[in-house]
Amino acid sequence: MIQLEVPLADRSYPVLVGAGVRHQLSRVLPAGAARVAVVTQASIPVPVDPGVEHRVFVMGEGEEAKDLSTVEDLCRQWARWGLTRADVVVAVGGGVVTDTAGFAAAVYHRGVAVVHVATTLLGQIDAAIGGKTGVNLTEGKNLVGSFWQPAAVLCDTEVLGSLPPREYRNGLGEMAKYAFLGVDGLTDLPLDEAVAACVRCKADVVGSDEREAGRRAILNYGHTLGHALETAGSYDLRHGEAVAIGLIYAAELALRLGRIDEDRVAEHRRVVAGYDLPMRVPDGLDSDEVISLFSRDKKAVSGVTFVLDGPQGVEPVRVEDPAILRAAFDAVR
Numbered sequence: 001m002i003q004l005e006v007p008l009a010d011r012s013y014p015v016l017v018g019a020g021v022r023h024q025l026s027r028v029l030p031a032g033a034a035r036v037a038v039v040t041q042a043s044i045p046v047p048v049d050p051g052v053e054h055r056v057f058v059m060g061e062g063e064e065a066k067d068l069s070t071v072e073d074l075c076r077q078w079a080r081w082g083l084t085r086a087d088v089v090v091a092v093g094g095g096v097v098t099d100t101a102g103f104a105a106a107v108y109h110r111g112v113a114v115v116h117v118a119t120t121l122l123g124q125i126d127a128a129i130g131g132k133t134g135v136n137l138t139e140g141k142n143l144v145g146s147f148w149q150p151a152a153v154l155c156d157t158e159v160l161g162s163l164p165p166r167e168y169r170n171g172l173g174e175m176a177k178y179a180f181l182g183v184d185g186l187t188d189l190p191l192d193e194a195v196a197a198c199v200r201c202k203a204d205v206v207g208s209d210e211r212e213a214g215r216r217a218i219l220n221y222g223h224t225l226g227h228a229l230e231t232a233g234s235y236d237l238r239h240g241e242a243v244a245i246g247l248i249y250a251a252e253l254a255l256r257l258g259r260i261d262e263d264r265v266a267e268h269r270r271v272v273a274g275y276d277l278p279m280r281v282p283d284g285l286d287s288d289e290v291i292s293l294f295s296r297d298k299k300a301v302s303g304v305t306f307v308l309d310g311p312q313g314v315e316p317v318r319v320e321d322p323a324i325l326r327a328a329f330d331a332v333r
């Protein structure tokens with residue numbers, strides 16, 4: 001088992017990584033927790049034992065269930081059960097569960113402790129770490145939420161073996177991102193250590209900029225095009241697959257801005273190909289459609305902030321010239 005910490009002074013918390021760490025749940029519960037509300041989905045075959053009185057609350061599947069009505073349902077069920085602020089919520093699942101249950105925990109009784117048992121690769125290396133919680137509105141993803149740090153995160157790598165291949169690849173897209181945030185040799189590491197290396201990187205970033213005033217934005221590397229492809233919607237790309245294409249797009253953009261050279265672009269392509277992730281945008285999208293999705297406003301295309309690689313590493317950069325956005329897009333078609 002590998003134990004890491006997200007360093008946030010008196011709100012620091014442990015992240016345990018390894019096969020079977022879900023069995024450490026009772027050990028990481030906040031002291032004095034008398035009752036636990038376990039939130040999970042019917043499709044997640046991961047029972048947990050908090051070692052105290054508990055009840056399981058099953059939420060719906062998919063991004064559609066990550067909404068305010070699920071938050072209301074959970075809070076009302078918790079209230080009927082008598083969950084108090086001294087109790088604990090345990091979210092068992094991927095990002096949909098930890099984001100939704102984490103947000104419900106943040107607002108129930110103005111805040112009840114939450115522990116995440118992350119059961120997907122994407123959850124373990126990204127969604128469950130760092131305290132971003134929230135739900136979607138019809139108008140967009142993650143538009144309502146809060147920062148609510150968990151009391152602990154368990155990344156049980158044993159359960160990753162039963163993930164559907166596409167869900168596993170979804171996590172690999174985020175893993176590819178860390179290769180450009182200073183995490184070297186990821187593909188040579190055993191799975192536990194690779195997960196731990198990503199968590200260590202994210203914990204360091206979150207510890208230095210919890211509320212994304214600056215540096216934390218680098219965790220969005222590859223996400224601007226990625227989100228646009230997801231928003232376009234009808235292209236059947238998982239988040240990690242869209243981010244993988246977004247990483248290459250960001251490299252092509254950085255090349256055209258003179259921030260990196262051709263070798264570094266090739267490095268992006270090698271890393272993404274090494275994870276067997278998609279490298280080109282699906283047919284049917286044109287550059288103007290994509291640029292309008294970047295800016296969320298079809299008329300105002302005067303500039304977009306990207307996270308781009310460069311001499312100082314990955315950092316936010318404002319790109320004003322739509323011609324450069326288009327040229328980079330042509331390179332990933």
Ligand code: GLY
Pocket residue numbers: 126127129130132216219220
């Ligand atoms: N997923 C990006 C972040 O947690 O900041």
